Amino acid sequence: MHTAPDATALDFDRYDRVRPLRWTGQALELLDQRRLPFAVDYLACTDSDAVAAAIRDLIVRGAPAIGIAAAWGVVLAARALPASVTQAAEAASRLEPALQRLDAARPTAVNLRWALARMRRVLATAGADWRAALEREAEAIAREDLAANRRMGALGAALIAPGSGVLTHCNTGSLATAGFGTALGVIRAGVAAGRIARVFATETRPWNQGARLTAWELAQDGIAPTLIADSAGAHLMRSGRVQWLVVGADRICANGDTANKIGTYPLAIAARHHGVKVMVVAPSSTVDMATASGDGIEIEERDPGELLRFRGERVVADGVQAWNPVFDVTPHALIDAIVTERGVLERPDAARMQAFAAG
Numbered sequence: 001m002h003t004a005p006d007a008t009a010l011d012f013d014r015y016d017r018v019r020p021l022r023w024t025g026q027a028l029e030l031l032d033q034r035r036l037p038f039a040v041d042y043l044a045c046t047d048s049d050a051v052a053a054a055i056r057d058l059i060v061r062g063a064p065a066i067g068i069a070a071a072w073g074v075v076l077a078a079r080a081l082p083a084s085v086t087q088a089a090e091a092a093s094r095l096e097p098a099l100q101r102l103d104a105a106r107p108t109a110v111n112l113r114w115a116l117a118r119m120r121r122v123l124a125t126a127g128a129d130w131r132a133a134l135e136r137e138a139e140a141i142a143r144e145d146l147a148a149n150r151r152m153g154a155l156g157a158a159l160i161a162p163g164s165g166v167l168t169h170c171n172t173g174s175l176a177t178a179g180f181g182t183a184l185g186v187i188r189a190g191v192a193a194g195r196i197a198r199v200f201a202t203e204t205r206p207w208n209q210g211a212r213l214t215a216w217e218l219a220q221d222g223i224a225p226t227l228i229a230d231s232a233g234a235h236l237m238r239s240g241r242v243q244w245l246v247v248g249a250d251r252i253c254a255n256g257d258t259a260n261k262i263g264t265y266p267l268a269i270a271a272r273h274h275g276v277k278v279m280v281v282a283p284s285s286t287v288d289m290a291t292a293s294g295d296g297i298e299i300e301e302r303d304p305g306e307l308l309r310f311r312g313e314r315v316v317a318d319g320v321q322a323w324n325p326v327f328d329v330t331p332h333a334l335i336d337a338i339v340t341e342r343g344v345l346e347r348p349d350a351a352r353m354q355a356f357a358a359g
């Protein structure tokens with residue numbers, strides 16, 4: 001494990017401005033990520049089912065952000081219970097159906113289940129102030145995520161030699177977290193420290209998280225990424241312009257296998273072939289020691305229409321079918337470093353992951 005450089009040195013006013021979730025005290029406001037980059041609109045969710053629908057429909061997306069949204073969804077569900085529910089145990093059983101609907105919103109990112117487990121634990125130990133305790137926990141989940149991201153930014157950037165180029169996939173920035181981002185946090189910190197000289201971002205078909213979200217986010221910071229088609233990754237690596245592939249994760253298994261946005265796996269294969277290093281950046285809430293390997297991860301499949309249509313218009317011949325898995329698993333052997341807020345794990349495998357979990 002490496003020790004953390006000073007994460008407080010970065011100018012967060014410049015490098016950490018976007019917020020995808022805002023708790024108003026009455027409602028959860030979500031930056032509608034379906035409409036970015038040309039419309040910056042917040043949608044207010046006033047009940048837990050609206051939060052579950054927002055997670056399912058990708059109004060809020062990114063593993064840490066959907067965990068935080070779900071925690072606030074539990075707070076909203078709690079508000080719908082009558083004042084006569086004074087005992088935490090009764091609240092727990094009455095809230096359980098809402099928690100299960102939140103849990104079912106998306107299957108792959110473990111942060112969703114992790115955040116709901118934290119909310120359940122609060123209910124299991126709270127007294128008569130269970131409503132306030134749930135709210136404090138949702139706040140803590142968001143606060144801890146932001147702190148984790150800032151620390152991972154410093155840790156990950158320290159691995160990158162000055163003057164390097166990086167390639168990232170999907171959106172792992174402020175939009176996918178409480179703020180700053182995971183892989184994109186490393187990229188922000190690396191650019192600020194003068195270590196990263198070139199940033200490439202994939203389009204991330206079919207939902208275009210890279211083209212629509214990552215490019216927009218980095219532009220807010222004055223960082224100009226170069227967009228590439230997903231299929232241009234290997235060619236870019238071959239050109240020698242990138243030294244690291246820096247990506248996030250939706251779930252890291254007990255052996256280090258990592259689920260992330262579809263297309264990460266072929267990029268990791270190409271990276272190994274070309275001597276480009278692979279860094280996975282994720283908070284410990286993404287680590288799932290209960291799943292032994294990537295084979296145990298449920299891979300979400302979304303509407304094939306995402307492939308058949310472009311901006312609502314069909315672009316594929318009638319009658320053609322499509323298959324749309326939206327995550328893939330990168331085997332741990334292709335990963336050079338996993339960066340969490342607890343440190344850097346090099347060449348992850350089951351034994352190193354076990355030591356990480358124990359420490």
Ligand code: MRU
Nearest residue numbers: 061062063170172176248249261
């Ligand atoms: O389908 P999405 O947009 O929720 O997928 C997001 C990703 O795959 C991210 O890389 C991952 O959640 C890490 S976000 C910090």
